Amino acid sequence: MSAQTSAPTTAVLGLGAMGLPMAARLAGAFPVQAFDVFGERRDLAARAGAAPAATPADAAQGADVVVIAVRDQEQLESCLFGGGVVEAGAARSLREGAVVVVTSTVGVDAVQAVAARLAEQGVRLVDAPVSGGAVRAGTGELLIMVGAEDAAMEAARPVLERLGSTLHVVGPRIGDGQIMKTVNQLLCGIHTAAAAESLALARALGIDLDRAVDVLGQGAAASFMLADRGPRMAQQYEVQEDGTGGPELRSRLDIIRKDMNIVVSLAKKAGVATSVAAAADQLYQLAVSQGLAAEDDSALVTLLSPR
The missing domain is CATH 3.40.50.720 (NAD(P)-binding Rossmann-like Domain)
Structure with a gap:
């Protein structure tokens, strides 16, 4: 030292x-x-x-x-x-x-x-x-x-x-920290996917997404991931034809996909059923296969409801 x-x-x-x-x-x-x-x-x-x-x-x-x-x-x-x-x-x-x-x-x-x-x-x-x-x-x-x-x-x-x-x-x-982070990422991955689904539905039904994020954030549906990703999900629909106007890249989608793969693998090894996490994992995998790997993970919402 x-x-x-x-x-x-x-x-x-x-x-x-x-x-x-x-x-x-x-x-x-x-x-x-x-x-x-x-x-x-x-x-x-x-x-x-x-x-x-x-x-x-x-x-x-x-x-x-x-x-x-x-x-x-x-x-x-x-x-x-x-x-x-x-x-x-x-x-x-x-x-x-x-x-x-x-x-x-x-x-x-x-x-x-x-x-x-x-x-x-x-x-x-x-x-x-x-x-x-x-x-x-x-x-x-x-x-x-x-x-x-x-x-x-x-x-x-x-x-x-x-x-x-x-x-x-x-x-x-060594590994205790990784285990705790894996549990943390299980919730983060699910919450991000849930936020994307809820906002895609709100948009499809004609609700302004900025207003939806504000309302949801003040009730029982609030979460850190909704507060953090929600505004960026709303911005995903503001991308112009020249590629400008979207949210800045803060958290790549392939990173959360990697984390969810760790979640599912560790849960399988432990013999714990994590069906909701597995469903979210598949959604991220689909997003990666659709060319969104290097995008901000808020781009998940565009997979569910195209721009």
Whole structure:
């Protein structure tokens, strides 16, 4: 750990929708070294106060805590151990005693496998998937669900407390955080799909969608996902022929599809029937097959009721 444990040297690997605002948030308090495969994302991190790095290994050089914010298991392993477009993984330069914080939703098996490989070189892992979206990532108001031993958790605590307003240590096992996040995503995925269905129905019956979102948000039908996605779903119908006018991309549809696949797979392994989640999963899969993978997940509503 750095001379002052309250200001650990921190690396952030992955500067996407969540990683970039997290890097910016951390750079306001700690020395931050940041990596992404796309140079323009590294440039944005530099403008936010982070030192851009050409490889994950460069970013992790001398780091006390390495925060990983990537899409899936493949990217997680690539960032740490190299492969694909990444020539030098972070594990190459991680010092003994460093802590890797996985903030991504990648599944139990993935974090456990990575933790075992890191342990061979004396590096600890904190399983800490986050929830709350990009705006909250930038303001340090994330919900963070942690699975980690006490020593690893304490080493990562200054970084986690900078990122999250709500920090829950779910259990001591690597994977406990992923399990809690999977349960969280089951509800998020269902709520988003339900919001899309309700607003598609409202539009088909001639109700103004902005008004519908406002009314629904004040009663028993209210949910975080309706409040967050609802206005963007309404904007989906404002897209003009030149492609302008739609909502900004905040949460890719293929990300929630990936998360719901983890939900269904883990539930099957546990022997728990999750028929509503499975139905939502199929809806997301249909959206991906219809070319909406890279769209904001609010575009789901257009699958149910065309623009």
